[in-house]
Amino acid sequence: MASYERFVQIGIALDPIHVGTGVARIGRVDLPIVRDPVTQVPKIPGSSLAGVYRTYVAMHCEEERQRKQGASSSGQQSQGRRKPYYPDCAGLGLDKNRGHCRQPDCPICTVFGFARGAGQEGGFAGLAAFTDAHVLLFPVPTRQGPMWVSCPMALDMIGFPVKGVCDDAVYVENPGNCLNLGWLLLETRSCAQMHDIKTTFQNLKILDFIQNRLALVPDRLFAHVVNSNLEVRTSVSINPATGAAEERALFSYEALPRGTVLVWEIIAKNPAHFSINGQSITAVSRLNDVYQKAAQAHDYLKHLGIGGMGSRGMGRVDVVYESQPVSPRTANCNSPANQGGGQP
C-alpha cells in the first residue's frame, strides 16, 4: 500500500515574482527575494507555496459552496453557513472564533493540516507536503534574442541528471561564436544530448519557443547568470494629498522575471493512514484525491499569483505540468547522441 506519492509541478511565471525574505536591504536592492543559502539561486520556499495553496483551495471551496447554495436558494448566500472554508480554514487558523474547523470532512483542514489551538486537541500536519520551488529554466537576454538557461543541478530535479556540463561555457544545440548571457560572454559548446533534453521538456509541457532556445551552463555559473539578470524594479510611494512622490519613499525590489520556469513537488500522503481525533478522514480518500484537491489552487495561481507586490501586477504563475515524476534517465553532453542515456 503506497504510503505517499510525489507529483511534479512545472509552472511558468506570467509576471515577475517577488517572494521576499522579510529582510530589507541587501546590497543595492531594498527588498531582496529568497535565495538558496548555498547555491544563491532564488527560490520559493515550500512554506510559501503551502500557504498560498491553502488559501486558494479554501477560496475555491467557498466559491463552490456559495455557487451551490445560490442555485438552491437565491440571495441567501450567507445563510446556513455549514462550514467555514474561507477565510476561516485558510491562514494560521489560531483565531479563537474564526480558526480552522479541524474536521475530518473538511478538505482544507485535512489536506493542509491545522495547528493546535488554545485548549484544543492535537494538531494535524496535513496530507499534502510542498517542496521549495526551484528555478528550472531562466530567461536571459542574448544577442540572439532570449535564451532559457538551465544547469545540471536544476535538471536533476526533474529526474534528468546531465553530465559533461563542466567548462566555463554555454552548451547549446548548434554552437558557433561566443554568446552573451546578459553581460557574461561565454564560448559555446555543443551538447549532443540536447535533443533528449528537449524531448523531456516537451513531455513536461514546456512551451515550444522555450524548448527551441535552451542553453546549459555549469552549476557554478547558473547562480551568476540568474542573479545578474533578475528583474530589479524601482518604485516610489505617491502622497495622496499632493499626488506627487513622497520624500524618501523611493525603493527598489527584485523579482524572478516573467518567463522563468519553476519546478516543485507536491507530496500526497495516503488519507487511509491518518485520522483526526480518532475519526477517519472523509474529505479525501485516495492519494490522488489529496493531490487533486491541492491542484484546485492552480487556476487561482494563474490569476492571483504568489508572493508580494500582487497589486503591482506581479506573481502570476501558469502551472503547465501537473503529474508524477518522469522516469529517471541521464544524458552526457560530451558523448554522441547514440551513446547517451545510460545510468551514471
Add this chain to the structure above:
Amino acid sequence: MSWTMYRWIWQLRSPLHLGWLPAGVLNRTRLYIPARALWGALTAELAHRQTSDPPDYKTVGEKLQQDARFSYLFPAELVDGEWKVWLPQYRQGKGLVWHREDGEAELEDRRLRTLLLSTRPGTAIAPESDTAEEGTLRGFELISPYWQDGDGQLKPVAMVGYLFCKDTPLFEQVKDIDEIFVGGDIRYGLGHLQRVFWEEAVDLFGSTVDLSDDSPKVRSTKRVLAHTLPRNDLILLGSMECIAGWDTAQGGLKKGDLTWAPGSCAACCSREYTIRKDGLWEAERSQSAASSKPMRCPSG
C-alpha cells in the same frame, strides 16, 4: 540469533531540521539524526506500506525495536568520491569539536555549523489582509543539502550511520525503503533523505562491535556516539542533555532521561556500550573500573 550490521548513507535532498533547544525566535537544529527520529520515520513508512487501514504503528514499531537497532546518523561530505563522516568529540579545554572519520581534519563546533547550517525566516500570512500575521516571525535553522565551502563547487551532504538487524524478512522490508522524510516541517518539503549507499559492515565508525549478544554492543570506545545513560562508574567529559519525546502510540510524553550527549568522552579507559531498543547507549559494567585511575581525555 546474531545481528548483521550495515553501514548506510542517506543523502539530503532538501534541507533538514532536527528539533533542538530554541534560542529566542530561532528554532535550532541538531547536526545529527538521533536513532529515535530514524526509528519513527521507518516505523511510519513500514506501517503505511503494510496496510490500507489505519496503520498499526505500535506493533510495527515494537517489531522494529525488537529485531533492529539504529546508530545515530552523522553528517558527511564527499571527498574524492568517498563519503567522509564528521563525528563529535568533547575535548578538554576546547569544548565540542568535530573530527573527520579519516582523521584528516578537525573543526570547532561553531565552524562546522557555519559550513552546514543556514537559517530560513518565516511569517504566517493572514488571509483576511494578505499581510504578515502579527507575532509569527520566526527562524528555522536547517542543515543544508550542500556544504557551504564557498569554493564554487556544490558538495552534497549526507547522513551516515549503521543499521543492525536480526530478522531477514524485516531486513528486506527496511532495505526496500530508499527514501524517507525525517525531522521537522516535512510538509514544507524539509527532511527528504535518499539512501545512496548500503553495505555490510564490521565496525561502527572505527570501533569493533559485538554482534552475538541480545543487543549489539560497541566495544572499546572512549567516546559515545549516541545519548548515553549515566551510571556511577561512568566518568565522561562532555555535556549532559535531558531526552524526552512524544510517543503517541504509547500515550503521550515519554519520560525524560538525563543522558550524556553524543561526543562525550571517557575520562578513563575504553568501555563497552549496549545499543538499546530506544537507540540510547548504556555502558556495560566496567571490569577495570575499580583498578583504573582517571586519566585525561585523549587528544587523538
